[in-house]
Amino acid sequence: MDTITKLIKDHWGDIASVAGVVISIVGFIATIIAVFLSKSAAQRAEAAAREVKAEIARSDAIMELSAVITTMEEIKRLHRVNAWAILPDRYSSVKRLLISIRASSPNIPNEHRESLLAAVQHFSTMEKKVERFLAGSMETTPNQAKLNEVVSLQLDRVNDTLAAIKQQIGIEPYG
């Protein structure tokens, strides 16, 4: 017992140094683990937040695409009854919605983004054509059948995009 007490007395400084190093190492490891755990928890929270944000964007896109489809159907009816004066507003409305969907939904696959852009361009061309007619700088009435043929093609494209987004969130099965 005396030997141990003597040893401690003689080497107190060394023992304290070794103990300090051991405590430091243990503390360091504990800190690393804590940092790692808190970082992965923060990352998980961040990923979850990102996923929620993407889900909200997809839900918004679904609602907006549904509104686009309704307006396109209305445009076809308005073409059939020659309601030229109110059509430019409807074209603008469809364009605005399509532009907004493209801007706010980065997860839409590229082929569908291009389809939506093509639709924007078609409605732009229709708008210019009908505006020219209303301004009296076109001799003939716009061809309703041709206009509706193009609108129907755009309706198919928008429906395809809608189906693709629904697949992404699991509302609609693949195939």
Add this chain to the structure above:
Amino acid sequence: MAKSRNVILVDRLHERTLSNKLLWEKTVDAGVYQVVFGVHSIQVAKREDRDSWGTVLGYSFSLEIYDEEGATIEEIRARDLEESASQKLKELYELARRQAMGVDKILDSLLSELESQERNENSNP
């Protein structure tokens, strides 16, 4: 002499249309065809030039580039290009028209139908 960007664009579109890498489609305007890639859309057009009496004097060809919102950002007219590029633009219009109207598919189908009729006639004289 270095080619201008417009000439290079016409060249590249011509080349990619020939190799069926671009899908042109009809628009509501007769004589105007459209293709979309990336964030831009492009229309190639053949329009009538008329005098004040409405008599058709000829046709002008152009390429129009639009931004994401459908606004025109550039118009390239065949008459503003040097001869070879102007000719390329006219050819591009024709290629785009044939592709958008499915002319080659229709011709293939007609030829196949004719061959089939001829075979039937030969086997049942």
